[in-house]
Amino acid sequence: MSVTTVTAEPGHTEGLGDESSIWFKLSALQRGNEHNPMQTLMQLADRYGGVIPVNMGNQRVVFVTEPDHFKRVLVTKVDDYVKYFDGLKPIFGKSMITHDGALWQKIRMPQQPAFHPDMFAEYIPYFLTAIRAKMDLWAGLAKSGESFEMVEQTWTLAADMICKALFDRDMPFNPHVVFKCVKTYTDVMNHKAVRLKMVHGDGGEFELTEDDTAKAMAIWAGVPPDVMAADPNEGRERTLLTMIEAAVADPAIPEFDRQQAIDEIKQYLWAGTETTALTLAWALYEASKNPEIADRIRREGEQVYGDRDPTAADYGALAYTRAVIQETMRIYPPIWGLIRVATKDDEIGGKPIKVGDRVVLFAYGTHHSAKYWEDPEAFKPERFMGEAAKKRKPYTYIPLGGGKRSCIGGAMSQVENTLAISILLRRFRPEYVGVEPPGINATVTLTPKGGLQFKVHELG
């Protein structure tokens, strides 16, 4: 069954954020509620049940919204649904996140030990160094009273944490410049969406050119070689970077060449920063709007680690603060939809899936469904604590994906964000000063439209 037909502008040249890319096509589907485009998809999901086939030009995109469907695609039939990354090659190259099957496994295996929970205790001191540097910067912002954009702040923090903990390096690049490069790339998709709108007579103007994106991607491509060439901070033997270097030197994995290493670093500097940064920024927004949540986070920090540095054991005891991060990923899942391509005919929820169909696992829809969450729009961290958490139906919460392709760094990102929000809130009161409520932009990730504008105040 087809419910909508969207025809992209024909004959546009291949390129970044190209119109043939599903990311671009999805932006057209999301029109109708510019403030929160997810609402349009939610309405479609309500109207047509858990499986919604949509014809987009010559391509069929099937939205699935039920936990059982997620399990089928991510676990039961995982090998029949492959990754979809068109339009994102400049960001990810040929890194493992883009591969399937035996090659994916070969590339993931040598890197997996870097993300074992046993490593977190080793990483925490580096996370703390990065958080302290951010606090020094915020002290200046608090003094001057100037406002700033929070996602840029949390992105630079996440990038610093990854470089220090996983690569044993200080960032050998200007993180603000690199952040803007990545944004330029994703903005281009929006600008092409604007162009499509113009074709449809909705108005709008280009602000960026293909040249801007080419320049941005050239800077981005230069980052991994700079990371590899930079001096190590301490010469630690067991880091993600040394594991990647060992894989390059291992004749048993000829596919893991120098270009693979470069692309893996690229992948971590996007997948491990954008998502972590968005989560922390949205969590700080919620803490700013709900002072009782911020106070409870502060009290928990005082009780658990007091005036000393938090340890891995303390992280385990920060149950409420961790639940704040988990609830943030429910309400604002950075990866709002996981995309796959069907390699075999199948049936989901009684509806046929054909080879070549793009299947979108609509995580945001399920995270906001009243069928699975009581009062789904309310921010309630308690859902992730104690008995309430145990009662949750599997696959109703998939911010980190699921099955064998689930996020390699998800558990580590929760350590980073739980410690960051705990420590930052004990010294500062972040005040959200942007438009209320913030608008949502849904491209590859779910981002606040125009960012999240904040001021910070030092607590007495």
Ligand code: HEM
């Ligand atoms: C809040 C933080 C994060 C969120 C919400 C998140 C989300 C996700 C999701 C949903 C996937 C699966 C995508 C799919 O199946 O199509 C994924 C995969 C991945 N993530 Fe994360 N991620 C986070 C943090 C991190 C961190 C900190 C790292 C590394 C430093 C990381 C590295 C990766 C990699 C390499 C993959 C691909 C794994 C594979 O294909 O085997 N992520 N992430």
